Amino acid sequence: MRNETQRTVLARADRWLGDRMRAVWDLLTGRPVSLYAASVLRIGYGLLYLVFLLREYPHRDEIWGPGSAWTPALARELFEQTGWVSVLALSDGRAYFELCYVLALITSALFILGWRTRLVSVLFAVVVTSFHARAIFMTDGGDNLVLLMALYLVLTASGRRWSLDARRNRRKQAQADGAPRPPGNLMARQLRDSRTILVTAVHNCGMFLIAAQVCLLYGSAGLYKVQGSTWGSGTALHYALNLELFRPWPVLSHFVAEHTLLITVAGYLTVLLQVAFPFVLFGRLKYPVLTMLLGMHIGIAVLMGLPLFSGAMIVADAVFLPDRFYTLLPHLCRRVGRRRDSAGPTPPAAADAAAVPAQGGPGGALVSKEPVGLPAERKGHP
Known part of the structure; x- marks a missing residue:
């Protein structure tokens, strides 16, 4: 009797584990998640870095060029230690640096x-x-998150929405719908399906990595703040x-x-929001x-002069908004x-009935009782 009970429990555990594994597999390979959020991340971080490079264009030589205080020789020495x-360190020439910047x-x-996009x-x-x-020692560190997100976005299909690639694919699909499809062999279909599954899985893993990175960032920042006496x-x-620097x-x-x-109150609320952030993601x-x-990030950008960091965090938060939010926009x-x-312009006030001129006949027996400026749909017109 005891052995039969144990076998029943083990069978139920196996079924439960199998169901969970199939659910995880379906989540990873069933369909690409958060395609609109991935596009928002692509546009946001691309725009942030473009503005950053344009903003620092007059100071590019002092920060990254041959005339920087952190010389290319010092950079290469650091690369040997950090990997x-x-x-930019491949050449010390100014023409090469300007070409790289453009x-x-x-x-x-x-x-x-x-x-x-790929x-x-x-x-x-x-x-x-x-x-x-x-x-690495010449900037304020606000581009650290941009660096991480740029690496993660390589894994995602961030060009499926709101991009030139999406526009080109829609045109190809419209042309393909009107043309007869040639019969394909079984091997080609299997390779195409395998590629679709692989791309979907890699994209979903990339989006989960981005979400986990943001949760880790908020949670660790809140826990570090809790330990501080101030x-x-x-x-x-x-x-x-x-602080004069900020x-x-x-x-x-x-x-x-x-x-x-x-x-x-803002300080306590900041700590509370950062610590609680990973625990409120699955509800309204x-x-x-x-x-x-x-x-909070807008306040940091304005009051502390860290727009790149604040912008990077605001864009990162967009990964937690569902696709239906972006489709409703x-x-x-x-x-x-x-x-x-x-x-439009405000319609004039309705005139008094006594001020409306007589209508209809010489005797003026018929008087319009309809207010002036009545909208067309109120008159029965389509």
């Missing part, structure tokens, strides 16, 4: 547009890695607002620092949390546009 690589700008622009995503990762490694006493933001607008920082109760509570985190924009168009 980093950079295409190619980096072009690569970032093509990555935003989603042109040949290839361009690899080039974009090489660009970000090279510029980050070349002057965060525990609620004075951390006060000290941060009075005061792009001293008057604004001084004005905010005067509201001690406000910045104390994540939407107000993401909204508050958006406000165009409908909401069109609805708002229609409302603005239909509103």
Whole structure:
């Protein structure tokens, strides 16, 4: 009897484990998840890095070029110790550096547009890695997250939506629908199906890695803050607002620092949001949390002068928004546009019945009782 019970329990455990493994396999290979979110990440990080390179264009030689205080020789010496690589360190010539900078700008622009995304995503990762490694001590560290996301985006199918690749694929599909399909052999179909499964699995793993990276970043940041005495006493933001290095607008920082109760509550709320973030992702509570985190990052960008870091975090948070959110955005924009168009100028107030001129006949027996300016749909017209 006992052996039969054990066999029953083991059989149930095997079925449960098999069901879970099949569910995980279906999740990985069934369909690509968060295609719109991947496109938002592609556009966001491409745009951030393009703006970053354009912003630093007048100072490019001082940061990454041959005239940098961190010379190419020092960079190569560091590469031997850390294992980093950079295409900028292959030559010390100024013409080579200028060519690399122009190619980096072009690569970032093509990555935003989603042109040949599979290839361009690899080039974009090489660009970000090279510029980050070349002057790792010359930047403020805000591009660390951009570097990680550029590497993760190589795994994703970030060109399936909102890209030139998606537009080209739609045109090809429209042409293929109207033309007869030649019969294919079994081997070709199997290879095509295997490729689809592999691409889907790699894309889903890349998106899960991005989500896990953001959760790890928020959770570790919140736990580190809990250990600090200034965060525990609620004075951390006060000290941060009075650091000269992070005061792009001293008057604004001084004005905010005067509201001690406000910045104390904001400090405690920041720690709470970061610690709780990984635990609210599977419910509707994540939407107000993401909204508050958006406000926090905007405040960091404005008050502390870290727009690249804040922008990278805001774009990273987009991975937790479902595809239905992005598909509803165009409908909401069109609805708002229609409302603005239909509103138009304010119609004049209806005139008093005594002020309406007589209509219909010489005696003026018929008087219009319909208000002036009545919309067409109220009159019965389509």
